[in-house]
Amino acid sequence: MQLSKTSLILARSLRKYFARHNWQVLGFTFLTLVASTLLWGLLYFGSLLLCLLVRALIYEGDLPAPKGFPFVFGAIAAALIFSAWFDHVLAASERPPDRRLVAEIVLDIVLAIPRTTLAIYGNLSAWQWLSRRQLELAARLVERVARERKVPMHATPVDIPNDREREKIVFALLLLRILDVQQEENGVARLRISPFRPEGLKLPDPAPRRS
Numbered sequence: 001m002q003l004s005k006t007s008l009i010l011a012r013s014l015r016k017y018f019a020r021h022n023w024q025v026l027g028f029t030f031l032t033l034v035a036s037t038l039l040w041g042l043l044y045f046g047s048l049l050l051c052l053l054v055r056a057l058i059y060e061g062d063l064p065a066p067k068g069f070p071f072v073f074g075a076i077a078a079a080l081i082f083s084a085w086f087d088h089v090l091a092a093s094e095r096p097p098d099r100r101l102v103a104e105i106v107l108d109i110v111l112a113i114p115r116t117t118l119a120i121y122g123n124l125s126a127w128q129w130l131s132r133r134q135l136e137l138a139a140r141l142v143e144r145v146a147r148e149r150k151v152p153m154h155a156t157p158v159d160i161p162n163d164r165e166r167e168k169i170v171f172a173l174l175l176l177r178i179l180d181v182q183q184e185e186n187g188v189a190r191l192r193i194s195p196f197r198p199e200g201l202k203l204p205d206p207a208p209r210r211s
Helices: 005-059 069-093 102-110 112-124 132-148 153-158 163-175
Strands: 179-183 189-193
Touching: 005 069, 005 112, 005 132, 069 112, 102 112, 132 163, 132 189, 153 163, 153 189, 163 179
Parallel strands: none
Antiparallel strands: 179 189
């Protein structure tokens, strides 16, 4: 695949931006992991302390923690994580309500730590890796969008014939906010250069508009 000089420069820039993005993903994932571990630790020891306090009040004396406490805590934690995942699936398919009920606010509080745990995978799933060939294909697509200002989504197979590669590359470019999608009144989705693209990304000048 032969690239223009502009596409080669773009490919190098994209490689740099993808590397920086992935380092940020790792950083956020690590911070989320640390926060989740600390929160679960605080919840575990807080629950254990409360359990010991209740036993001391009932039996009027210092008693050791129940042997099954770690198992019960782990089962409850797993159930909460599953509930947070299920709630996320439902929320993704339902329209957000204009007003939140008290029960929903309480549920948000109960599921705060499980949602933090699920966010570990959510952050890590933002990792994007493109091979050298895919970076070159991405650069060629970005160059075309920059020159033509808007490119219909149905026209992208011209630049990236393979369906799976095209889906992966377009998703990565949208995630890094290099491109965005504009839905027009006629229902056609068009790619354009994102106004929030990374600073320093050198793009070719758009072609003059036809009169």
